[in-house]
Amino acid sequence: MILHPGVLALLAGSLLVSALLVASAWNGLVILRRWDLSSGSAVQLALERRTYLVSTIVGYVLAFELVSLFLYVYTADALAPMFTGAMCAAGTLAANGWGYPVLVLRLANFVLAGLWLVVNRADTLGHDYPLVRPKYALLLALAPLVLAEAVLQARFFLALEPEVITSCCGSLFSRGGPSAVGAGLAALPAAPLGVALYATAGAAGGAGAALGRWGRGGAGVALAVLLGVAAALALVAGLAALVTWVSPYVYELPTHRCPFCLLQAEYGWIGYPLYGTLLGGAVCGMGAGVLVPARRVPSLAAAVPALQRRLAIAAAALFGLFAALVSWKVLASHLAA
Amino acid sequence: MRTWLERQRYVVDFTLSSLARRKGKNLALLAVYALVVFSLASVLFFAHALRHESRAVLRDAPELLVQRVVAGRHDLLPQAWVATVAGIRGVSGARGRLWGYYFDPPSRANYTVMVPERFWGAKGQLVIGAGVARARGAAPGDQFPLKAADGTYLTLVVREVIPAESELVSADLLLVGEEDFRTLFDVAPGTFTDVAVSVRNAKEVQTVAGKVTRLLPSARPITRSEIVRTYDSILDWRSGLVVVVLAGALLAFVIVAWDKASGLSAEEKREIGILKAIGWETSDVLLMKVWEGAVVSLAAFAVGVLGAYAHVFLGDVALLAPVLRGWSTLYPAFRLVPSVDPYQVATLFFLTVVPYTVATVVPCWRAATIDPDSVMRT
Amino acid sequence: MIELRNVRKVFNEGRPDELTAVDGVSLAIAPRTVTVLRGPSGSGKTSLLSLIGAMARPTSGRIVVDGREITSLPERFLTDVRRRTFGFVFQQGNLVRGVTTLENVMLPAYPLGEPRPALLARARGLLEMLDLGHRLRSRAEWLSGGEAQRAAIARALVNAPKVIIADEPTAHLDTKLTREFMEIVARLKAEGKTIVIASHDPIVCDDPVVDRAVGMRDGRLDGDGA
Numbered sequence: 047m048i049l050h051p052g053v054l055a056l057l058a059g060s061l062l063v064s065a066l067l068v069a070s071a072w073n074g075l076v077i078l079r080r081w082d083l084s085s086g087s088a089v090q091l092a093l094e095r096r097t098y099l100v101s102t103i104v105g106y107v108l109a110f111e112l113v114s115l116f117l118y119v120y121t122a123d124a125l126a127p128m129f130t131g132a133m134c135a136a137g138t139l140a141a142n143g144w145g146y147p148v149l150v151l152r153l154a155n156f157v158l159a160g161l162w163l164v165v166n167r168a169d170t171l172g173h174d175y176p177l178v179r180p181k182y183a184l185l186l187a188l189a190p191l192v193l194a195e196a197v198l199q200a201r202f203f204l205a206l207e208p209e210v211i212t213s214c215c216g217s218l219f220s221r222g223g224p225s226a227v228g229a230g231l232a233a234l235p236a237a238p239l240g241v242a243l244y245a246t247a248g249a250a251g252g253a254g255a256a257l258g259r260w261g262r263g264g265a266g267v268a269l270a271v272l273l274g275v276a277a278a279l280a281l282v283a284g285l286a287a288l289v290t291w292v293s294p295y296v297y298e299l300p301t302h303r304c305p306f307c308l309l310q311a312e313y314g315w316i317g318y319p320l321y322g323t324l325l326g327g328a329v330c331g332m333g334a335g336v337l338v339p340a341r342r343v344p345s346l347a348a349a350v351p352a353l354q355r356r357l358a359i360a361a362a363a364l365f366g367l368f369a370a371l372v373s374w375k376v377l378a379s380h381l382a383a
Numbered sequence: 384m385r386t387w388l389e390r391q392r393y394v395v396d397f398t399l400s401s402l403a404r405r406k407g408k409n410l411a412l413l414a415v416y417a418l419v420v421f422s423l424a425s426v427l428f429f430a431h432a433l434r435h436e437s438r439a440v441l442r443d444a445p446e447l448l449v450q451r452v453v454a455g456r457h458d459l460l461p462q463a464w465v466a467t468v469a470g471i472r473g474v475s476g477a478r479g480r481l482w483g484y485y486f487d488p489p490s491r492a493n494y495t496v497m498v499p500e501r502f503w504g505a506k507g508q509l510v511i512g513a514g515v516a517r518a519r520g521a522a523p524g525d526q527f528p529l530k531a532a533d534g535t536y537l538t539l540v541v542r543e544v545i546p547a548e549s550e551l552v553s554a555d556l557l558l559v560g561e562e563d564f565r566t567l568f569d570v571a572p573g574t575f576t577d578v579a580v581s582v583r584n585a586k587e588v589q590t591v592a593g594k595v596t597r598l599l600p601s602a603r604p605i606t607r608s609e610i611v612r613t614y615d616s617i618l619d620w621r622s623g624l625v626v627v628v629l630a631g632a633l634l635a636f637v638i639v640a641w642d643k644a645s646g647l648s649a650e651e652k653r654e655i656g657i658l659k660a661i662g663w664e665t666s667d668v669l670l671m672k673v674w675e676g677a678v679v680s681l682a683a684f685a686v687g688v689l690g691a692y693a694h695v696f697l698g699d700v701a702l703l704a705p706v707l708r709g710w711s712t713l714y715p716a717f718r719l720v721p722s723v724d725p726y727q728v729a730t731l732f733f734l735t736v737v738p739y740t741v742a743t744v745v746p747c748w749r750a751a752t753i754d755p756d757s758v759m760r761t
Numbered sequence: 762m763i764e765l766r767n768v769r770k771v772f773n774e775g776r777p778d779e780l781t782a783v784d785g786v787s788l789a790i791a792p793r794t795v796t797v798l799r800g801p802s803g804s805g806k807t808s809l810l811s812l813i814g815a816m817a818r819p820t821s822g823r824i825v826v827d828g829r830e831i832t833s834l835p836e837r838f839l840t841d842v843r844r845r846t847f848g849f850v851f852q853q854g855n856l857v858r859g860v861t862t863l864e865n866v867m868l869p870a871y872p873l874g875e876p877r878p879a880l881l882a883r884a885r886g887l888l889e890m891l892d893l894g895h896r897l898r899s900r901a902e903w904l905s906g907g908e909a910q911r912a913a914i915a916r917a918l919v920n921a922p923k924v925i926i927a928d929e930p931t932a933h934l935d936t937k938l939t940r941e942f943m944e945i946v947a948r949l950k951a952e953g954k955t956i957v958i959a960s961h962d963p964i965v966c967d968d969p970v971v972d973r974a975v976g977m978r979d980g981r982l983d984g985d986g987a
Contacts, residue, residue: 049619049620049623049624049626049627050619050623051423051426051427051430051619051622051623051626051727051730051734052726052730053623054623054626054627054734055730055733055734055737056733058733058734058737058738059733059737062737062738062741063737063741066741066744083833083835084833087774087820088772088773088774091818094835094836095665095748095752095836098665098666098669098748098751098752099744099745099748102669102673102744102748103744106740106741106744110737113729113732113733114733116729117726117729117730117733120726120729121726121730124726127608127611127612127615128612128615128616130589130608170837173834173835173838174833174835175835208612208616385874385876386873386874386875387874388874389874389875389876389877390871390872390873390874392877393871393872393874393877394871394872397868397871400859400860404858404859650858653855654857654858657855657856657857658857658868660816660849660851660855661849661868661869661916661917662840662843662844662869662872662920663840663868663869663871663872664836664837664840664841664872665836665837665840666837667871667872754817755811755816755817755840756807756808756811756816756817758851758855759807759810759811759816759851759852759928760807
């Protein structure tokens with residue numbers, strides 16, 4: 047096993063956080079079973095107090111997932127010299143079968159935690175805790191995923207052997223490359239993915255802006271659903287397009303298709319704002335969509351549309367910024383000429 | 384939005400004044416926290432700086448080294464090998480090198496003796512490293528006797544001392560001319576220690592190494608990237624080891640943090656009770672606690688990191704040197720080039736702030752859920 | 762204004778040390794009146810006060826404040842109602858030590874995120890109205906008993922509540938200060954506030970400004986007195 051401080055930090059951090067979350071999910075289970083708002087008994091009061099603890103913890107989990115996503119990539123990058131053939135994080139993650147699944151799980155958990163916080167926020171707006179059941183059901187789904195992520199990550203790092211010959215992003219993300227996912231991504235033609243990026247981000251941004259301005263009544267529901275779906279699609283299309291279409295422009299090299307080198311200093315750390323706006327926009331957009339069923343709850347009838355509008359405006363702004371950054375990078379690149 | 388900002392300002396204000404009201408307890412925690420950050424940061428900075436140095440040094444090293452192995456041990460190789468290697472396609476240059484180790488009984492140290500590509504001294508002269516100069520008390524112009532392989536003494540004159548800036552690699556170095564080298568170690572003309580090979584295209588190095596093995600079966604090629612990787616591994620492994628050892632200290636710190644967070648003094652409980660009674664909600668008190676944790680963490684982090692920076696780059700790593708340098712009677716006295724990686728700072732953050740936050744989250748919540756009417760009941 | 766219907770409060774329910782602090786109390790408090798809860802310690806006064814003031818939830822029964830039922834409101838909303846409707850004065854002033862008088866008075870408004878200049882002006886005004894203008898920057902622990910009590914009243918008034926609740930406010934005050942306190946109560950009543958006081962001090966209970974005195978014993982009310 048590689049005794050690298052970054053590895054130790056990730057393993058310890060993941061372990062702690064997943065332990066906390068599993069404990070919270072257990073609490074969630076207790077809350078689900080014994081919740082009775084009309085009772086003023088001590089048990090009910092204690093349960094209500096517990097909800098504060100759970101939402102604080104999930105907030106921390108979200109922050110952790112976001113930061114550790116980048117730390118994970120960075121550690122993989124730092125370990126790259128130990129593997130023949132690896133020149134950046136892409137190679138390290140490909141060194142055994144667990145590297146990429148952990149990355150995908152991390153992304154999924156970040157999105158899920160973000161959605162949970164959106165639902166939690168909506169719940170606090172109603173004076174009768176209307177969304178308690180769906181909220182804690184979602185938590186029961188999130189906790190095992192975070193635990194799985196911690197376990198798989200441990201397996202990944204424990205199974206890493208420095209002499210293993212792996213591939214670099216050049217071959218991973220090219221046709222006929224050794225990785226099925228990477229080659230699959232690369233096999234998708236680049237230009238249509240670029241179109242897909244703009245289409246989905248545009249749809250999401252447009253729906254967001256529309257919902258922000260005219261979000262009342264039936265139109266509001268339709269727009270919110272559209273926004274949610276578009277945001278989810280934009281996340282997938284955006285990520286795929288970043289790898290296959292956008293990154294060659296940033297690196298000014300048609301064969302260099304790598305999702306990780308964008309985060310390096312030599313490319314101006316452009317990866318951070320790109321991924322940040324994409325992820326942020328996706329969570330806000332999907333959050334607005336997820337809240338649609340909540341509009342029917344009487345105690346939330348006024349509050350949820352307002353929350354959805356705010357989320358929609360945020361999503362529109364973030365997707366707009368994302369599209370602008372992508373356009374800037376593509377147009378200003380020497381490759382475009 | 385404005386309301387939200389004002390609320391944060393008010394809460395931070397109150398948090399700071401509340402921390403100041405319990406200076407003793409908070410300073411003690413801060414000191415321990417900062418110490419933990421300091422220790423971890425020192426290790427990480429030191430290892431990173433060494434890695435940085437070794438990379439810089441190895442940048443000019445030959446892409447490939449070819450050695451001869453006889454009965455599993457490194458042996459001298461004949462001139463013909465240099466020609467063979469030079470003839471391989473992709474090799475832009477091959478040079479036979481002469482170097483070895485000399486054990487010096489008076490100073491009980493091993494010196495590295497080397498013939499540089501172009502020795503600028505005359506026969507009978509040598510250039511010594513700063514560490515050697517210190518160990519033997521030698522200065523330019525002095526006589527420097529060396530015991531040759533045949534038992535006689537070969538006296539060379541010190542021409543100059545290598546400047547201290549490059550001590551990391553040159554502290555124990557003796558540079559001599561080829562003739563003196565061969566006399567000293569009784570190495571026959573036409574034999575060399577190894578072959579330094581430059582390969583034009585970095586991607587070809589592995590292929591060339593393969594060809595060398597095929598043409599010269601008893602040869603052992605060593606690529607530069609392998610050397611870099613080995614250094615990295617050792618540094619990582621050693622610093623990882625220290626981090627694991629410090630895990631004990633980290634655990635103790637976490638327990639202290641948890642204890643402090645849960646052990647609210649009567650005064651603190653009263654204060655929170657008053658806040659709850661006059662209209663602060665649980666989430667408001669939680670916010671205050673979160674800010675408390677943030678302020679303490681940031682302060683400890685800043686102090687610890689700055690202290691470690693000073694310790695490693697200005698204070699010559701006085702406390703950690705033995706662990707990471709290994710055994711050697713000749714310690715190079717060098718100044719590390721200050722280089723800090725944001726990635727390291729992030730790792731540090733993870734190793735310290737995350738455990739602290741996790742340890743304090745439940746006690747903070749407990750404090751925040753004090754009954755509003757607790758003040759009325761005392 | 763405030764109505765309690767058959768309210769019960771039980772602590773440690775189901776355990777051996779179960780305690781019924783309030784046992785089936787029904788009470789209506791009219792606006793712009795001064796009500797006094799009389800009774801020995803252990804009678805449940807404090808628990809009843811905390812229920813009236815939306816500080817705690819009853820185990821059973823209903824509470825209506827200003828036309829809105831607050832019985833099963835979760836803590837977040839209960840606190841919001843409490844902040845806007847009630848101001849509390851406690852036995853010993855209960856100011857935060859180490860903090861100035863002025864800041865103590867502003868504390869209840871912090872979570873509401875009001876711009877600071879407006880809040881400062883209001884707090885200053887309140888303190889001056891209660892003759893504490895010269896003690897703005899003094900630390901709370903340096904105030905005398907009477908001054909601390911007045912500062913506590915100022916703090917209770919900072920969010921412009923409709924109801925003031927006081928729990929044994931004169932327990933540590935001498936006769937002169939107690940009468941001064943009742944004068945302030947009269948002033949507040951004239952301004953249109955509703956006041957509920959729990960006290961066994963005869964000077965308080967017999968003061969002419971009191972509209973209604975309710976006796977309490979063992980968690981139950983024992984009859985009215987005017």
